[in-house]
Amino acid sequence: MTAAASRLPPADIARVGSIGLRTRRLRAGLSALGIAIGIASMVAVLGISQSSKADLLAQLDKLGTNLLAVTPGQSLLGEQATLPPTAPKMVARLRTVDEVASVRKTAATVRRSDYIPMAQTNGISVLAVDTNLLATLNGTVRTGVFLNNANIRYPAIVLGAVAAERLAITRLDAGPLIDVDSNWFSVVGILDPLPLAPDIDRAALVGYPIAEKLLGATADATTINVRADPDTIDDTRALLPATAKPEHPEEVEVSRPSDVIKARAAAETAFTSLFLGLGAVALFVGGVGIANVMVISVLERRSEIGLRRALGAAKRHISVQFLSESLLLAALGGLTGALGGMLATAGYALSRGWAISIPAYAPTGGIIASLLIGGIAGLYPAVRAARLSPTEALRTV
Numbered sequence: 001m002t003a004a005a006s007r008l009p010p011a012d013i014a015r016v017g018s019i020g021l022r023t024r025r026l027r028a029g030l031s032a033l034g035i036a037i038g039i040a041s042m043v044a045v046l047g048i049s050q051s052s053k054a055d056l057l058a059q060l061d062k063l064g065t066n067l068l069a070v071t072p073g074q075s076l077l078g079e080q081a082t083l084p085p086t087a088p089k090m091v092a093r094l095r096t097v098d099e100v101a102s103v104r105k106t107a108a109t110v111r112r113s114d115y116i117p118m119a120q121t122n123g124i125s126v127l128a129v130d131t132n133l134l135a136t137l138n139g140t141v142r143t144g145v146f147l148n149n150a151n152i153r154y155p156a157i158v159l160g161a162v163a164a165e166r167l168a169i170t171r172l173d174a175g176p177l178i179d180v181d182s183n184w185f186s187v188v189g190i191l192d193p194l195p196l197a198p199d200i201d202r203a204a205l206v207g208y209p210i211a212e213k214l215l216g217a218t219a220d221a222t223t224i225n226v227r228a229d230p231d232t233i234d235d236t237r238a239l240l241p242a243t244a245k246p247e248h249p250e251e252v253e254v255s256r257p258s259d260v261i262k263a264r265a266a267a268e269t270a271f272t273s274l275f276l277g278l279g280a281v282a283l284f285v286g287g288v289g290i291a292n293v294m295v296i297s298v299l300e301r302r303s304e305i306g307l308r309r310a311l312g313a314a315k316r317h318i319s320v321q322f323l324s325e326s327l328l329l330a331a332l333g334g335l336t337g338a339l340g341g342m343l344a345t346a347g348y349a350l351s352r353g354w355a356i357s358i359p360a361y362a363p364t365g366g367i368i369a370s371l372l373i374g375g376i377a378g379l380y381p382a383v384r385a386a387r388l389s390p391t392e393a394l395r396t397v
Helices: 010-017 019-023 025-063 087-092 161-166 208-214 230-244 258-267 272-300 302-310 315-352 361-387 390-394
Strands: 067-072 097-105 125-129 141-144 156-159 177-180 183-191 203-207 223-228 252-255
Touching: 025 272, 025 315, 025 361, 067 230, 087 097, 087 223, 087 230, 125 208, 156 161, 161 183, 177 203, 203 208, 223 230, 230 252, 272 315, 272 361, 315 361
Parallel strands: 125 203, 156 183
Antiparallel strands: 067 223, 067 252, 097 125, 097 223, 141 183, 156 203, 177 183
């Protein structure tokens, strides 16, 4: 037999390599399932993590990173400090500050009706706020209107997204009323969620004049929200303590709410390595399953191997046949797993309202990894099959 005549074209390699898959479909499917589960879990973990991170960063871009929150800290003696009533106006004088809106906590509680015990507050706080708070936070009203110069002197109230949900108020066409410290307030608006201000989400907002009159609100702000020039955000942050409270700047804390979202985005990848490790274990188990199937396949097909060797097939032909069968089995599992992982990512992202973001290296790397596992798993059975002599193999015929 000439060297040219003993070659196997790629089409023939694929045909002889798929014999075992076509004749033993159930076994092949179960073997490929292990690889598919491993690849699907790895692709899904990377895809869901990337989609969640992309959604958080998109929120951050929309809301801006130039929001600062000024709050009172503690005095040198460990007592709770306060901000002077003039602090909001002093902060607004800084040239690098675009918007300033103050928030004042009250001791009032909110209930859906006066039949509910006063102790049952559902964790909803009552805040007296400035009319430009929503603009400063880049927030939006889901329904109704926000507080304005026309309603801040009257018992009008705006609910944060979480507060409205807890009070079971979703519509304003019936003019819902709520009890605030035995005073009936009319709900005039419901806000969309504010990722940069979760305290506002869980609060009921009223104008400062009516809060001072009915709810005992004090003049000192508990939080001053500052929207600053993005190019000078660090300089503004450094100036705020001395500007808000010149006599004791050390008692003023300045935070950047966007840092919380950045931390959440970073935390989305914190457990990625753990889940990737679990996926790698499943992939390894799948590789062991392929190796086991291929070894059994060699033992079951000794007569076929002997017959092919007797008809002139070289050792390399036999090894190529079984190695290609292992690679095809792994490729089947890898493709199925990559597709399943992408579908799982897409389904989960759509259910959460996220944009679908699957890194290209996830499915590509998964398929490559499955081929490597398949090649390694099929190497020993292929060598073992090639070492069988025709006479030894044909003894089983």
